[in-house]
Each structure stands twice: as structure tokens, then as C-alpha cells.
Amino acid sequence: MAKPYLTIDQQVNKLINDKGLIITDTAFAKQTLCNIGYFSLIGGYKNLFINPMTRKYEKRTTFEDITALYQFDDELRHLTFRYLMLIEQKLRQLISDSFCSYYGEEQKYYLSASSYNLKRKSATEINKLISILEFHANQNTEKAYLVHQRNVYHNIPLWVTTKVLTFGQLSKFYQLLHSKQQSDISKSYNHVTEKNLGQYLNILTLFRNVCAHNERLFSFRLQRDFPDTILHKKLCIPRKGNQYQQGKRDYFGLVIAFRYLLPKKDFFDFKKKLTHLIDSYTRRSQRITKPEILVQMGIPENWFKISRYKL
Secondary structure, three states, X not given: OOOOOOOHHHHHHHHHHHOOOEOOOHHHHHHHHHHHOHHHHHHHHOHHHEOOOOOOEOOOOEHHHHHHHHXXXXXHHHHHHHHHHHHHHHHHHHHHHHHHHHHOOOHHHHOOHHHOOOOOOOXXXXXXXXXXXXXXXXXXXXXXXXXXXXXXXOOOOHHHHHHHOOHHHHHHHHHHOOHHHHHHHHOOOOOOOHHHHHHHHHHHHHHHHHHHOOOOOXXXXXXXXXXXXXXXXXXXXXXXXXXXXXXXXXXXXXXXXXXXXXXXXXXXXXXXXXXXXXXXXXXXXXOOOHHHHHHHHOOOOOHXXXXXXXX
């Protein structure tokens, strides 16, 4: 049966009377549910507070416990998004530099399938990418810089066009380049092969979407693996068979990716802010301990050593 629609008042009554959640400030609860939504707030963040047997909240769990976890995750999304954008910006420049060094600045080259690694399996993806690029080069009138280039120079070079591409489209662009160009781009990152860079970009696109769509991030789990790295070994991440148990499909995998893809100064800044965010939340939290939140994020307790090891 479909879940029935409930008014804000009914939602609050359900949480108190049916689920055993402590709500002392009903006005605050109603306003919060109105601003965030029951599904996004309660549905997204109740799991750590629910007794799986009774499906009711553990004793002494308050509405503020759930909102505090939501706030922590919201701050984590903002922090993560900031550093994803640094990687995205560098990728735009690397792709346009590499492509234009091979083919020049004329848009006809990035609109030609022959400029890409044309294989049977990639032909459809190349056509999709060219269709997107063609729209921006010849039809998009929403971006003033595109219109200016089109009207004045009758040509939009790739370093301009990439500015309007999404992270996912940039990732696909990289995947469709010739191997030599992928290799040139990957050399801008220490100890990252062209294959691993492609894996990172695919996965970082997923994390970017989680951040952009305000979805739960701290316990997000992938359906694909981050590459194995020397950091997994040096941090003594436990294995099950040949599979590392942390840093493969969780937030810690993203932390490791940041260690490889961000300049050292930026990574240290990210690490400092992440440490502060986790410590600040767990000091305030009455229900969730630091070890518990680290487990949810897939982060080992010795993770802070990640910057001590050479890549």
C-alpha cells in the first residue's frame, strides 16, 4: 500500500505517539519539517537512532539528535563539494590544454568524431558528447561568453566550451580521448595512471551528484570500487580475501582520492576541516560517538596518518 499523505501536524504526532521520538519544541519541529521535508530529514537520518526490532526510536532520542546529524551531513556536503570543484576546475583546464595542443583551437575539431578514440563500444557515447558540445558551440544563448565568442570570432574554442560542461560530461570527455592524451593528463597527478584517473572521475561524479542533490553523504555507499592504492596498505586497512574493507566504496575512498588529486596544501586544508567537523559534531552529540560516525563513513581510526605517507 502507498504511504498516506500526512500534514505537518500529523507527522509530528506520528513521531511522538507511534515512534517514541522526544519532541519538546513542537514549533521548531514543525518548522524544520516544513523546511527540509519528512522524507529528507526523518527518512534520511533516522537509521542510527532506530531500534531495528521495534522500529521505534531508542530511548531518550530527541528530534534535535536527528537534526544535528542532518546538519553535520549538510556541512560535510558543503565541505566536500568545495574540494570537488577544485578538481573539476583543474580537469577542465587539463582537458582543453591537451586537446587543443593536438588539434588547435577551432571548434570543428572537438565537433568531429575522428578526434576521439573511436571504437565500436564508444561510438554512441562520442556522438552524445558531440551533440552536447554542438549545442553549446552553435545554439546556447544563455551564456554571454558563448554568444560573444560566436558573434565576434565565429568560433568557440574548447577552453571556453568546457566551462559549461558538467563534471559528468568532463569525465566522459576524458574517457573518450585517445590514450596518449589521457596519459598526458594523468601525468599532472602524482602516481595516478590514466586508467585510475578515469575510475576516479567516474566515482567523483557520483559524489558530486550526492552533494548537489542534497542526499545523504556520510554513509553513502558506491556500487563500484575506488582503485587500490599504497595508502590502503600503509594504513593497514583490513582485508576480506583480496578486498580492502574500507576506502573502496565509502566516503574514505573519496578522502584517499582527494589525497591523490588535490594539491598537497589543499588536501591538508581539507583534512583539517574534516577533522574539525567530525570532532565538533561528536562532542555535541548525545547519541552518536566518534567511533560510530567513523564506521558509518568507512574511515579507519588511524586515518589522520594519511598525510604522513608518501604516495
